[in-house]
Amino acid sequence: MALTIPFTLPVIYLIQNVYLRTSRQLRHMDLEAKSPIYSHFLETLNGLSTIRAFGWQQSLKNINIRLLDASQKPYYLLFSAQRWLNLVLDLLVAALATILVSLAFTLRHSTSPGLLGAALNTILVLNQSLQRLITSWTSMETSLGAIARVKSLIASTPTENQPGEDRKPPATWPNRGEIQFESVSASYDGVCMALSGITMRIKPGEKIGICGRTGSGKSSLVLALLRLLDISAGRVVIDDVDLSMVPRHEVRSRIIVIPQDQFMLEGSVRLNADPFGTISDACIQNALEKVHLWPLIESRGGLDGKMDASSLSAGEQQLFRLAQAMLRKDSSKILVLDEATSNVDSNTDLLMQKVIQEEFKDFTILAVAHRVDTILNYDKVAVFDKGKLVEFDRPQTLLETKGSFLGTVYRANKAE
Template sequence: PCMGGRVDVATLNMAYCDQTAWHMNESIRDSITAVSGFDEQWYTTVLRACSLEEDLQQLPRGDRTIVGSKGIALSGGQSQRISLARAVYAQKDVIILDDVLSGIDASTENHIFHNLLGQNGLLRRIHSTIILVSSSPKRLPYSDYIIALDAEGKICGQGSFQTLNSAAGYVSSFSLPPPDWTYKADPDAHRGVTSIVQEDEPDNLRSNEALEAEANRRTGDVGIYLYYVGSVGWFAALMFVVFVCGFVFCIAYPTIWLKEWASANFENPYQRLGYYLGIYVMLGFLAIICLIASCWQMIITMVPKSGEAFHLTLLKTVLSAPMSFFSTTGTGVTVNRFSQDLQLIDMELPVAALNTFAVFVPCIAQMIIIGVASVLGAISFPVVLVALYFIQRYYLRTSRQLRFMDLEAKAPLYSQFSECLNGLATIRAFGWQKFLEEKNRRLLDRSQKPFYLLFSAQRWLTLVLDLVVAGIATILIILVVKLRGTIGGGYAGVALLNVVQSSQSIKLLITFWTALETHIGAIARIKVFNETMVGEDKVTENNMPPTNWPGEGGIEFQNVSAEYRPGEPVLRNVSLKINPGEKIGICGRTGSGKSSTVLSIFRMIELSGGTITVDGVDLSTIPRQEIRSRITGVAQDAFLLKGTLRLNADPTGFLSDGAIINALKSVHLWSVVDENGGLDADIDDLHLSHGQRQLLCLARAMLRPSKILILDEATSNVDRKTDEIMQRVIRKASRHTIIAVAHKLDTILDFDKVALLDGGVLKEFDDPYTLLSADSDFSKLYASTMSDQPDEVGIMADDMTVSSEAPVSSSRQAHRLL
């Protein structure tokens, strides 16, 4: 929020591209076009300008590929470029780009910059005002106007590049060359290409969610009840049944006891009053005790056990799911399971079970009493039961499916909530509030349709049951009147009383039973989900490595092919050998398979061919959690846990405070932490910048005793000083085998070897200087990277002169260009 002053803008017609790309769980086309209408020519023009056409050609479904929640199905660079394409496609008067090019390889970044912001760039042609926020000075010479901010967020210089470069200050300190406008933009960048646009086709392949939903709706057998009883324990369930039966007996038997008392009083008036009254009162007290015991058993014992058991089952199933599950399943579906399904199991199912058992036994008792009073009445029961059977059969078949539909219809709504919360800044910047509000209303209406139909079906059931009960009462009264000479007055009175009671009991029984059958659908969903989910762990992964593994850190890929989803390979026959202690850089254009290579070491994606060995041990034979606990990694996006800084630095709680403090000092974070409460400070209260969060993740990685350190573009989105600190810390890990995915190629020139990937294929693997001296793809990539790079921006190993007292500047507070 603005704490002072004011900001005046001439237009609110703006687009915004966040530093962290935001996506909804839609197709690539829908993610780009968003609320704008689809214009194929403009759409394909934007795709080519944002260098997306090659990526889409590699995808089996092209731009109809679902990006997944938070863009999980995309690489970091692809996700950022699609977010950029959305801002460009909107054709707004003002476009704000928050460091969107930092996570993209240099060649692609150069292509995008000149095709969008060059002299003949796409955004210049549509006369949009561009505000580009960046932590790199690389593009300063190309700006019309520059605003530089110091570490405190204050303006330390503003003006044109010529003005600031000729004066002493921040911009002139880089000795930047004049802008090079000789780069020729892609001549086809402003021309549509229809080959990368997929036509709308009916999808004949049903999604996993649809197939699972159909399986859920077919489930309603006794096995579900046994599954539920197994979760709470047979003894607890048996005690519950015993208490309910005791309660029902103590409620039903007093009717018979009164009949016996009345008969005895007729023969011997006012005899043994204490005996009959005492038994009657005792039955009432026992009924109360049994009711309390049954409720206690259900609410205090069974409900917590079942809730914990099913929550643990869901949690284990989700955590053991392969990456393909998360790339094809929306977050709303998963949230729906943990919220709606568990709420039914914890809140509504126990009440329905208690009510069903509490009404079922009285119905049986009342039917026995009516049968004793009238044999003909008892003969009519099978007919009535058959009628009730068909009623509940047809009703249950409908109500169960409606309940499943009610549960499933809420998943898109939950996804909408989650995605809107994550993308509030983007939504407000684009002005999409009304559109998303309308979409939310449509989803809400759709989610309530099954509930309305279920409510209507319940009203129909109530009407039919009332008519059936009225029929039973009419039959009994007719029989009593016609056969009044053969039926005793006491039994007739008891029968009539039980008819009145049974009329309500039968109605309640069917109602509660159908409610139980409907609510049991939540358990059916969990059971089907647990049984059908193929976990990432395999039976063959049972070889426990030695406690000191990996002791050396040697890694070898042998014809490795990998895929996120079946039939969509991201790595193809990759073979390379990494000796212990070597530093290996992995590079290539965005989407070439760099991140997939390191993810395959962690077994985050499935191998469709080949083997990966570490110190001679085949990773496909080791439990995956064991691999991930023995190898250290730092991702491109910093991940921090809710809680204290101590918890984030040492989640296991085994390290001393001194070790944590030393690690924080090595990344220049201790001064910030110490000033804000030390290790016990809440991580949210520290307000760490993006760069500082990444430094904390690096410190956490260095605290782990592992011989292998994997960095997945860990320095791509940080400012220069943060990058220097991270490079210094990485090079101190001389005894580690280091694999670094990088698009800043100057940071890996001092590495032992460099692997160049393209389209999931290993093109080159050799010493970086050997590759630079030859006519190699790496030398071409490096040349395109350094063609317009300022001399002082490169960070070489022999230039690591960062002072241990140097302040850490955040990527959000670093010098920025507009």
């Protein structure tokens, strides 16, 4: 038995090598063949009403059967490869048993029947052990290949952070909310400047309204603040920390933003209000009560109810986002409103303004405004035009200034 090991191991390695290459390719073919079935199934579910209206049931059923037949071909070949492996291992074990019996017959005067029976029994068990060994070895190789592909994807995907963006800010940053734009310029395509030489100092706790025509650079300023738009010149500093030295995800996690367009996660109300599960249910309920959403949420199952954005109006979605912002108050001192009230009615707008004034009174607020009248009570207003800061002063001062953009727009709105 021991004499056959040096000859058996190379044969086993050769069998495994052949089976591994074939099995790996067949597994890939099997996965690729199943993809059209899943796509066809999802398309059928999404178009059920149209299919029934036009009577396409039989046609789509035939397509599904054809795709199902095509998906089984790689699986059948994979099953055949496994049967081939079993056959080859059975033949190998049969050859070993033949060799063992031949040796025992030749050396029958020096061997005992008991040892011969034990050796034959071991060989019979060896067949199953070899089969499990090769199958496990192949599965491990396939899994390692998947890991290698994931690592290759990670290595080939460019990282957002650039060299030097590794300064970890203090846990309490930003604790004052001072923002400085120092000669900031930025461009989306490297040709046309979205921001050009913006210099602006916002004191801690100041409420700044940002307005201007479409394409004037209002939203670009917010994107530059959140490191979503790379600046080509100048720098942005928050509480004496240069944002170009801080990892981008850190910057975005330390600034509270209420955007114009909302995104809801699939899941419960609790998951959407607190994705990381760090806030108590009582705090979430309290925040929803302050924005007058709790009665609606409670009628739909409370915090465990499913969050369905399609059943909420644009105003209710913005109110929910405001509640989310209130739950993050302890992690920041800066609130950014990117046209947060542009798609809501006047009552919702008044409620949002009231909650913001009460809950974020000691915050530095940057509000990109769609309606000028919503920022007239702010400390200052920044007016942008063609990527440049053309006006930056108290609202009342700008309204009284002849030729001011803010005054022109305000008077035009009042005339309407």
